[in-house]
Amino acid sequence: MRAVRGKIMTDRILVRRDGPVGHIVFNNPERHNAVSHDMWLAYAQGLASLAEAEKIRVVVISGAGEKSFVSGADISKFESERAQAEAVAEYEKATSAAYENTLNYAKPTIAMVQGYCIGGGMNLAACCDFRIVSEKASFAIPAAKLGVGYDYARVKRIVDLVGPSFAREIFFTARRFSAREAYEMGLVNRVVAHEALAGEVGTMCETIAANAPLTIRAIKHSVMQTLHDPQDRDLETAARLVEDCYRSDDYAEGRRAFMEKRKPQFTGR
Numbered sequence: 574m575r576a577v578r579g580k581i582m583t584d585r586i587l588v589r590r591d592g593p594v595g596h597i598v599f600n601n602p603e604r605h606n607a608v609s610h611d612m613w614l615a616y617a618q619g620l621a622s623l624a625e626a627e628k629i630r631v632v633v634i635s636g637a638g639e640k641s642f643v644s645g646a647d648i649s650k651f652e653s654e655r656a657q658a659e660a661v662a663e664y665e666k667a668t669s670a671a672y673e674n675t676l677n678y679a680k681p682t683i684a685m686v687q688g689y690c691i692g693g694g695m696n697l698a699a700c701c702d703f704r705i706v707s708e709k710a711s712f713a714i715p716a717a718k719l720g721v722g723y724d725y726a727r728v729k730r731i732v733d734l735v736g737p738s739f740a741r742e743i744f745f746t747a748r749r750f751s752a753r754e755a756y757e758m759g760l761v762n763r764v765v766a767h768e769a770l771a772g773e774v775g776t777m778c779e780t781i782a783a784n785a786p787l788t789i790r791a792i793k794h795s796v797m798q799t800l801h802d803p804q805d806r807d808l809e810t811a812a813r814l815v816e817d818c819y820r821s822d823d824y825a826e827g828r829r830a831f832m833e834k835r836k837p838q839f840t841g842r
Contacts, residue, residue, distance in 0.1 A: 585612045587637070588619035593630040593782035594775075595623035595680075602638030605689050607645060613667040620674055627841065630782040632678070633774055634701060635685040636694075642684065642710070645692025668693060669726075675700035676730070677797065679790050681781050685774045686710045687767065691749075699730045702793070704761040705777065707770045710752040712760060717747040733800055735759050785823045786841035791815050 587598040597619045599606040608616075623629050636642040646664075675682060675697060684690075684698035686706040691713050698704050714731070716723050723744070732740045739758040743750070752764045765773045781789065791814035798806040818824055823839045830837035 585609070586615040586619055588622060590623070590626065590629060593628055594778045595626065595629040595632040597623070597632065597634050598637050599635070599643050600637040602636070602641065605641035605644035605691075606636035606638070606694070608643060608693060609646075610664050610667050613664075613671045617667070617671050617674055620671075620678065624679060629680065630786055630841075631681045631683065631778050633683045633685050633778065634675075634697070636687065638688075640688040641694075642686040642688060642690040643694030643697055644689045645694055645715075668696075672696055672700050672727070672730075679793070680786075681789060681793065683774055683777060685770060686761070687770055691715065696727055696730065699734055699760075703763075703777065705763045705765065705770065705774050706752050706755070706761045707767040708752050708764055709767045710755070710761075710764075711749050712743075712752075712755050713747065713749040714743055715747045717744060731760075783836070783839075785818070785821075785827060785837075785839045787814070787818045787821050787823055791818055 585600050587596075587600050589596045589598075597616060599608060599612065599616070601607055601609075601612070620632070623632050682701040682703070684701040684704045684706075686698060686704060688707070688709060689711055690698055690706075691711075692715060695712050695714055714723070728740065728744070731743060735743070735758045739760075743758075750758070750760075752761065755761045756764045763773065791811070794807075794814055795811045798808065798811055822842045823837075826839060827837050
C-alpha cells in the first residue's frame, strides 16, 4: 500500500469506468477476496471518486476471480490489524464507514456476486441497492462460530432485507446458504446462470443508466427514509429532491421525448 496525494493506493482494490458504469473490484482472489484494513479504506475512496464523476450513473461492486465476491476479513492480517483493542477499533471504524457510505450512496449500486459472500462481504452486499448473483454463489455470516459480536446497525440491515425470522436463522445457525435459499429469503434480487451473470448485470446497468438520474436519486433517498424510525426521517430533503426533478432539464426532455415518441436523453441536470 502507498499514499498518493492523500489517497490510499492498493492494487487490491481496482476502480474503473466503463461509460456510465463505475466498477469497484475487490482484488484478493488468492484469499477469496478477503479484506484488510487498507482495502476498506481504498474501497471507500474509490466509491467517493465515482460519486464525483458526473457521467457515472450506476456502480457495480464485485470480486476478482470466479470463486468469491468478498469472503470477509483477511484472517492473515488479524495479528497486525485486530489483535489489540485500538487496532480492532480502527478496523471497525473503516468497515462501518464503508458500509454506511455504500448504504447512503446517491447513485444506484449493484453487488455482482459470483461465489462466496461471507461475513463482511454479506454485509457489504446488503448495503447495495441490488444483489444479482450466480447460481454458484453462497452466503453466510459465521459470527456465532467465531465468537464475534455484531452491532445493531449490521443486524438491522439483514433484518430489513429478510425479516426477523430468517435473520435469526442466518445468525443463529451461522451456516452457509445457497443462492436459491438466499433468493427465497429475499436476500438477493435475482439468481442467474454463472456464465450469464456479467451479461445480466450489464443489462440492468444499461437500463438504469438510460433513466433520469435525478428521479432515481430522489426515489433512493425516500426508500432509505422508510427504513428509519419516523423521528429520524429526512423528509425535507426528500421533498427538495422531488422539486429538483420538476425544475430540471430532464423533466422537460422527458415530456418532449414522450410527445415525439423517442427515447429521452437525460443529462442529470
